[in-house]
Amino acid sequence: MINGNRDLAALTARQFARLGDGAIAYVTTVTLEDAQRLFPEATDIPRNKQLFALLAADGSPIMLADSKGAAIAKAWLDELKTVTVH
Numbered sequence: 001m002i003n004g005n006r007d008l009a010a011l012t013a014r015q016f017a018r019l020g021d022g023a024i025a026y027v028t029t030v031t032l033e034d035a036q037r038l039f040p041e042a043t044d045i046p047r048n049k050q051l052f053a054l055l056a057a058d059g060s061p062i063m064l065a066d067s068k069g070a071a072i073a074k075a076w077l078d079e080l081k082t083v084t085v086h
Contacts, residue, residue: 024057025080027071030064039064054082 030038030053035045038053038061054063054071065071075082
């Protein structure tokens, strides 16, 4: 139950995406193509670099990093609880 009387199945896609808004962030590995789409300002990304994205609960990009630790540190600084997505 959410808010005492609603379950997850009753949520709209938009409401579901807002769960954890401002409190939860996701850390996930991303491809070069995904990184360029999510972070168009990041133009000089080496092709062979492993990349990690920190994304808000709704999928909005927060940070692109070359280490999982850096992404988690940014979440910690922003007081966000992190969840790893595979």
